[in-house]
Amino acid sequence: MNIYAIKAIYKFEMARTWRTLMQSIASPIISTSLYFVVFGAAIGSRMGEIEGVNYGAFIIPGLIMLSLMTESISNASFGIYLPKFSGTIFEVLSAPVSYIEILIGYVGAAATKSVILGVLILVTARLFVPYDIEHPFWMFGFLILTAITFSLFGFIIGIWADGFEKLQIIPLMIVTPLTFLGGTFYSIKMLPPIWQTITLFNPVVYLVSCFRWSFYGVADVNVVVSFGMTVLFLVICIGIVWWIFKTGYKLKN
Amino acid sequence: MQPIISVQNLNKTYASGLKALSNINLEIHEGEIFALLGPNGAGKTTLISIICGIVNPTEGTVLADGHDILSDYRAARTKIGLVPQELTTDVFESVIATMNFSRGLFGKPPNPDYIEKVLRDLSLWEKKDAKIITLSGGMKRRVLIAKALSHEPKILFLDEPSAGVDVELRRDMWEMVRKLREDGVTIILTTHYIEEAEEMADRVGVINHGEIVLVEEKAQLMQKLGKKQIRLELLHSLEAIPETLSKHPLRLSSDGKELVYTYDTRSDETGITVLLKNLSEHGIDFRDLHTRESTLEEIFVSLVTKKK
Numbered sequence: 001m002n003i004y005a006i007k008a009i010y011k012f013e014m015a016r017t018w019r020t021l022m023q024s025i026a027s028p029i030i031s032t033s034l035y036f037v038v039f040g041a042a043i044g045s046r047m048g049e050i051e052g053v054n055y056g057a058f059i060i061p062g063l064i065m066l067s068l069m070t071e072s073i074s075n076a077s078f079g080i081y082l083p084k085f086s087g088t089i090f091e092v093l094s095a096p097v098s099y100i101e102i103l104i105g106y107v108g109a110a111a112t113k114s115v116i117l118g119v120l121i122l123v124t125a126r127l128f129v130p131y132d133i134e135h136p137f138w139m140f141g142f143l144i145l146t147a148i149t150f151s152l153f154g155f156i157i158g159i160w161a162d163g164f165e166k167l168q169i170i171p172l173m174i175v176t177p178l179t180f181l182g183g184t185f186y187s188i189k190m191l192p193p194i195w196q197t198i199t200l201f202n203p204v205v206y207l208v209s210c211f212r213w214s215f216y217g218v219a220d221v222n223v224v225v226s227f228g229m230t231v232l233f234l235v236i237c238i239g240i241v242w243w244i245f246k247t248g249y250k251l252k253n
Numbered sequence: 254m255q256p257i258i259s260v261q262n263l264n265k266t267y268a269s270g271l272k273a274l275s276n277i278n279l280e281i282h283e284g285e286i287f288a289l290l291g292p293n294g295a296g297k298t299t300l301i302s303i304i305c306g307i308v309n310p311t312e313g314t315v316l317a318d319g320h321d322i323l324s325d326y327r328a329a330r331t332k333i334g335l336v337p338q339e340l341t342t343d344v345f346e347s348v349i350a351t352m353n354f355s356r357g358l359f360g361k362p363p364n365p366d367y368i369e370k371v372l373r374d375l376s377l378w379e380k381k382d383a384k385i386i387t388l389s390g391g392m393k394r395r396v397l398i399a400k401a402l403s404h405e406p407k408i409l410f411l412d413e414p415s416a417g418v419d420v421e422l423r424r425d426m427w428e429m430v431r432k433l434r435e436d437g438v439t440i441i442l443t444t445h446y447i448e449e450a451e452e453m454a455d456r457v458g459v460i461n462h463g464e465i466v467l468v469e470e471k472a473q474l475m476q477k478l479g480k481k482q483i484r485l486e487l488l489h490s491l492e493a494i495p496e497t498l499s500k501h502p503l504r505l506s507s508d509g510k511e512l513v514y515t516y517d518t519r520s521d522e523t524g525i526t527v528l529l530k531n532l533s534e535h536g537i538d539f540r541d542l543h544t545r546e547s548t549l550e551e552i553f554v555s556l557v558t559k560k561k
Contacts (some may be wrong), residue, residue: 002327004356004359004361004362005358005360008354008355008356008358009358012346012354013352015346015350016345019345055491086341086343086344087339087341088341088343090307090335090337090341091335091355091400093306093307094306094411095330095334095360096326096327096328096329096330096331096332096359096360097358097360098327252307252308
């Protein structure tokens with residue numbers, strides 16, 4: 001194991017975060033705070049409780065997931081896309097590092113950033129609404145699992161993309177709609193039965209449901225099923241990354 | 254002695270169907286400066302990229318210091334440093350940070366003294382905390398060289414090192430390359446500037462259309478293929494070369510003031526004595542005489558055009 005290389009990539013990526021603090025940490029916190037103000041304080045006060053949870057508190061897990069997913073994807077996809085774009089990727093490719101090490105460095109750093117962000121949002125939320133965390137261990141576990149899974153997904157997008165437009169298109173056209181329709185702001189039990197079934201094809205539903213369970217002990221979908229679906233998505237991502245590295249897809253000619 | 258780099262039956266066909274390299278066989282000796290010469294698109298960068306692990310070979314094997322570049326890539330790549338042709342750097346990083354990154358990437362523990370030495374040798378120490386984006390093109394080129402040296406490689410590849418580099422930096426770089434060679438580093442450079450190969454290389458390989466056309470000691474190459482010229486500055490200009498002198502390969506300059514005689518250094522009979530005798534018989538006096546050897550450039554052009 002080339003530990004020095006993993007450290008070098010990880011440090012390099014984290015340095016990029018601190019350099020772009022406003023963009024990578026401050027801006028998602030500000031936008032999430034706005035959600036709390038609008039949906040939690042302004043609109044939420046007129047909404048009833050959902051499954052026995054105050055509306056402001058109900059949306060916290062979903063909002064954290066929303067930021068976690070979009071930021072994991074954007075961090076990881078930028079992290080690997082930029083060296084490809086600027087050409088500095090040659091150094092990583094010519095270095096005595098295995099693909100696993102490259103992956104640990106890039107995805108590890110992207111996931112770290114997202115987890116830091118998730119925790120910061122959690123703390124920020126406290127300023128607006130009181131909440132409890134019933135299963136803190138599982139809450140943290142899901143946070144990390146989701147961060148890693150979506151950072152891997154972002155890594156794949158970053159390798160696949162050969163222009164800035166492609167880099168943005170999946171987060172914008174697929175991930176954002178899925179997160180908004182994934183029960184971030186409502187319980188899927190509030191939907192008509194047909195839509196409840198359709199919604200179950202949206203992977204984000206499982207993530208949000210699972211995460212919300214760790215807070216309040218209530219879930220739209222069975223927790224074990226949710227957890228299983230999250231792990232399945234992780235495994236699919238690992239499979240794609242394995243294939244990318246095996247074939248050198250868009251990395252090596 | 255075992256070659257430091259050994260390329261056997263290497264072929265590369267890109268997905269687009271472009272055949273970039275065909276059946277390359279090449280051995281690089283330890284401690285030499287080897288210049289790979291060829292026109293643009295000849296396959297120089299592809300060859301280097303395969304050896305360094307950036308491009309996958311289609312067929313063939315490459316050993317670097319005895320290690321297969323694919324099956325034993327860790328050992329092979331640790332020995333190799335690469336200075337790419339393009340100025341590709343992480344523009345927002347500081348010089349020292351990017352150096353430490355490179356060293357770590359190649360699996361070496363931090364060594365501030367060594368990094369300082371490399372930066373000082375390349376006159377970059379003063380700029381160590383500067384962001385790369387603030388540096389000039391020449392400085393960026395130095396940073397790339399420093400990065401390639403950061404993990405103490407035994408083999409250094411310089412891909413078109415003097416593309417877009419001013420004269421001063423080019424001289425500095427040649428000086429540095431020689432110093433590295435004294436330290437035992439093997440240097441392989443690609444170039445389409447013949448001057449560079451002529452100035453520095455011990456051996457020259459010519460590549461064209463993805464094939465190695467020839468590999469030769471530079472001095473031997475020059476001697477073997479070299480033509481020499483004698484230019485005679487005439488005391489009185491001539492209208493034409495006299496009939497009786499036509500058996501000599503002579504050419505008269507357009508102003509009639511100079512006679513140019515071309516001969517082959519390889520032949521036993523250069524014909525110079527006979528020529529000079531004949532000239533004096535015809536009463537053609539000359540004021541001065543210059544000799545000139547053909548440059549590597551002329552040799553190269555004749556080689557490349559011959560192959561077409």
